[in-house]
Amino acid sequence: MLKRNLVLAAVVLFGLFLAGCQSKTEKAPREAVKPPAVKDVILATTTSTQDSGLLEVLIPDFEKKTGYKVKPIAVGTGQALKMGEKGEADVLLTHAMSAEKPLVDSGVAVNYKLIMHNDFVVIGPENDPAGVKQAKDSAEASKKIAEKGSVYISRGDDSGTHKQELSIWKVAGINPKGMKWYQETGSGMGQTLNVANEKQGYTLTDRATYLAQKKNLKLVIVAQGDKALLNIYHVMQVNPEKFPKVNGAGAKAFVEYLVSPETQKIISQFGRDKYGESLFYPDAGKKAEELGKK
Amino acid sequence: MELVWDGMVKAFELLLRGDREVLGITFLTLQVSGLATLISVIIGVPLGVFLALAVFPGRNVVVSIVNFGMGLPPVVVGLWVSIFLWRSGPLGFLNMMYTPGAIIVAQAIIASPIVTGFTIAAIGQLNHKIKLQILALGASRLQLLWLLIREARMGLIAAVIAGFGGVISEVGASMMVGGNISGYTRVLTTATVMEVSKGNFDIAIAISVILMLLAYTITFALTMLQQKDRHS
Numbered sequence: 001m002l003k004r005n006l007v008l009a010a011v012v013l014f015g016l017f018l019a020g021c022q023s024k025t026e027k028a029p030r031e032a033v034k035p036p037a038v039k040d041v042i043l044a045t046t047t048s049t050q051d052s053g054l055l056e057v058l059i060p061d062f063e064k065k066t067g068y069k070v071k072p073i074a075v076g077t078g079q080a081l082k083m084g085e086k087g088e089a090d091v092l093l094t095h096a097m098s099a100e101k102p103l104v105d106s107g108v109a110v111n112y113k114l115i116m117h118n119d120f121v122v123i124g125p126e127n128d129p130a131g132v133k134q135a136k137d138s139a140e141a142s143k144k145i146a147e148k149g150s151v152y153i154s155r156g157d158d159s160g161t162h163k164q165e166l167s168i169w170k171v172a173g174i175n176p177k178g179m180k181w182y183q184e185t186g187s188g189m190g191q192t193l194n195v196a197n198e199k200q201g202y203t204l205t206d207r208a209t210y211l212a213q214k215k216n217l218k219l220v221i222v223a224q225g226d227k228a229l230l231n232i233y234h235v236m237q238v239n240p241e242k243f244p245k246v247n248g249a250g251a252k253a254f255v256e257y258l259v260s261p262e263t264q265k266i267i268s269q270f271g272r273d274k275y276g277e278s279l280f281y282p283d284a285g286k287k288a289e290e291l292g293k294k
Numbered sequence: 295m296e297l298v299w300d301g302m303v304k305a306f307e308l309l310l311r312g313d314r315e316v317l318g319i320t321f322l323t324l325q326v327s328g329l330a331t332l333i334s335v336i337i338g339v340p341l342g343v344f345l346a347l348a349v350f351p352g353r354n355v356v357v358s359i360v361n362f363g364m365g366l367p368p369v370v371v372g373l374w375v376s377i378f379l380w381r382s383g384p385l386g387f388l389n390m391m392y393t394p395g396a397i398i399v400a401q402a403i404i405a406s407p408i409v410t411g412f413t414i415a416a417i418g419q420l421n422h423k424i425k426l427q428i429l430a431l432g433a434s435r436l437q438l439l440w441l442l443i444r445e446a447r448m449g450l451i452a453a454v455i456a457g458f459g460g461v462i463s464e465v466g467a468s469m470m471v472g473g474n475i476s477g478y479t480r481v482l483t484t485a486t487v488m489e490v491s492k493g494n495f496d497i498a499i500a501i502s503v504i505l506m507l508l509a510y511t512i513t514f515a516l517t518m519l520q521q522k523d524r525h526s
């Protein structure tokens with residue numbers, strides 16, 4: 001009896017497995033798109049593109065138009081760039097220009113294109129215990145938080161947002177590491193917002209993730225608008241000449257897709273219906289230095 | 295507490311409406327963890343039976359390693375499987391990173407020591423004389439093994455339950471080697487983590503309810519199998 005049952009269980013499981021394989025092949029695009037040679041494109045990207053919901057809009061559209069299958073791996077910008085350096089990803093969508101530059105200079109990343117920007121905002125408790133709202137810019141805001149010793153929640157994960165945060169502390173001339181009021185979560189933006197909310201602390205966040213999560217948060221924007229808070233997203237291909245396993249054609253198609261006028265329009269519209277404002281501003285064809293000079 | 299209620303309502307809504315995405319994730323979870331458990335049974339039961347019966351120097355050391363492996367942290371397994379499966383890794387040519395297959399491999403590694411350890415215990419606690427008795431009745435070696443397995447079936451099904459429970463609930467390895475890719479490697483646990491970081495707590499609760507329902511259904515079926523001839 002036991003034997004028969006086990007055999008039956010095995011057969012059922014194997015059947016499930018086969019059924020699963022089948023459903024994967026069925027997902028080929030319906031339209032007459034020429035199927036690419038290598039279908040899988042690994043996209044290493046920052047958590048904000050996933051947590052804000054942008055990828056859920058762009059990827060299915062790209063897959064439908066080109067027949068590629070994108071595998072988005074949402075990690076911090078630091079880790080995404082590391083994956084690029086090792087040739088583990090085909091295309092990178094990240095937001096830390098100072099960290100991206102070495103990859104472009106060394107030839108690891110090619111086809112480096114500006115895609116979009118939004119901005120970082122400093123958020124904190126409604127009663128603003130450190131009086132950050134009176135600060136004239138983000139560096140002064142950081143100084144006020146440090147002087148008061150108000151709780152500050154840092155990403156602490158080498159992400160683009162974390163790099164940005166550290167550069168602001170540097171401008172302010174403060175080294176917060178190890179201070180009692182300075183806490184590092186080591187997690188993504190969404191999770192860090194949850195922590196900041198529970199502890200009623202200040203934190204730096206990209207506007208898109210903040211807006212997407214605002215409904216759960218008792219935190220308000222306390223500083224925004226200066227140039228140090230610009231959040232600029234670039235896309236780049238991992239150089240297929242350096243890493244033969246990289247899907248160069250697929251990565252190129254993805255870069256071209258992101259800079260195309262149609263996609264740029266989708267990006268500019270994204271989030272408007274839900275939040276009443278755009279989460280990202282499309283910038284294809286512009287120069288990063290021109291941004292913020294309005 | 296309102297949140298919990300909302301989550302429950304959402305869970306039943308998603309299930310009753312037959313939400314394609316959630317059903318897909320549920321099905322994939324069952325498939326991946328089911329196959330991983332099956333592989334771990336194929337490896338773990340024979341290995342466990344062997345270790346329970348064999349006599350060789352250093353046996354206790356091997357058993358202690360298996361017992362230690364029962365508590366392998368999934369993230370550690372995930373990291374090591376990643377190192378092997380990366381394109382730059384020794385098994386990179388397989389192109390398995392970020393596929394359901396990679397999750398199955400990682401979960402099978404997590405579950406195998408659990409199944410092996412439970413099997414050693416189940417066979418080991420049989421009365422030693424039973425072996426002699428079966429042999430005295432003229433059983434062949436294969437028949438002996440089969441009869442011992444039959445005799446220890448309660449413990450062996452406990453091994454399957456523990457192995458399955460270990461893998462269906464783990465998130466670290468699935469996240470690392472699967473990448474939580476929508477419609478491809480997103481399982482119930484990684485989906486829960488993602489929905490929490492998106493701030494969709496109601497959906498996160500709904501998915502966790504579905505995960506627990508699934509885990510309980512399978513465990514219930516296995517328990518029925520385990521307990522069915524208890525009174526005979």
